Amino acid sequence: MESQYALGILGLGVMGRSLAKNFQRNGYTPIGFDLNPKLPPDFGVKVVTSLAELTAALTPPRTLFLMVPAGAPVDAAIASLKPHLQEGDLIIDGGNSYFADTERRVKELTAEGLNFIGMGVSGGESGALWGPSMMPGGSPASWPLVKAMFEAISAKAEDSQPCVAWMGPGGAGHYVKMVHNGIEYGDMQLIAEIYDLLHRGAGISNLELAEIFASWNMHELRSG
The missing domain is CATH 1.10.287 (Helix Hairpins)
Structure with missing residues (x-):
């Protein structure tokens, strides 16, 4: 049976919470996880207490969206997730990662049969909630899996076009954000x-x- 959840969000700080509400408002119900959740009572998004529960709630190919600090925390989150994933699943890093780190992660995860996107997210807390500008890049096969979802939550230009587009392979998305x-x-x-x-x-x-x-x-x- 197909899951009611469109994606999992790891990291429910200010940006993660705001993006979760944005996804939910646009018809893509998220499920969340945080090591130390400090959530307002009116958050309104389901939160689980383990990665096993998070991944089990999603229908393959799963989409896992990381909103954690750049650097070692991203690698730690990926390492913790991998035992619960299967070929074709997608991990998205929405933090301000160094583009060379994203290049490395794309290569490593592609070799393991996983998809990876490194994506710049611009607009701060308000943008995350009401429509950010986003710069995704990474495994080319990844973009069709999430294109409609990210176009729905993105900011819109004056001509109503979504403020999100595929930047290219490898670390292209995080390079553009830099x-x-x-x-x-x-x-x-x-x-x-x-x-x-x-x-x-x-x-x-x-x-x-x-x-x-x-x-x-x-x-x-x-x-x-």
Whole structure:
């Protein structure tokens, strides 16, 4: 019998919880797991206490979405999951992993018959809840398994197109997210320097600067 759950989410911090609610609202019921769950009473998503229970609740090919810190925690989560998986199952890393680590994981898991996606997720807590921009890459066979689901939960552009697209094989998704983050940090530095010049150089008060920045944010300089 087919499971009522579309995917399992490992890691129910701020981002994991918000994504879980987004999936559920869009008709893809998730089931969650966290080593140390601290969940609000109104979370509304089923949470289990073991990986065996989590994977047993899903119909193969299973989709397991990791929202855990980059680095060793991702490898630990994958190692803990593998005994409960079978050929064709899919693991998705939605954290800010280094693209070379994603390249390695794709190769290792492909050799074991598992699919793997490394995916950048942009938009923070609000984006995760109401529609993030996503940058998936990894095992080419993986994308058709989840394309419709991720298009449903994604942000939508002004022409109503989903803000998610396949970036390519290996670590392509996390590479694009790295570039995205670099651009964002550059923008943040520019804003800080503009503030400093206007405040210390031109003597404009913080209250006036707040109004100036707010007015800039209403037009072509607006940040989503």
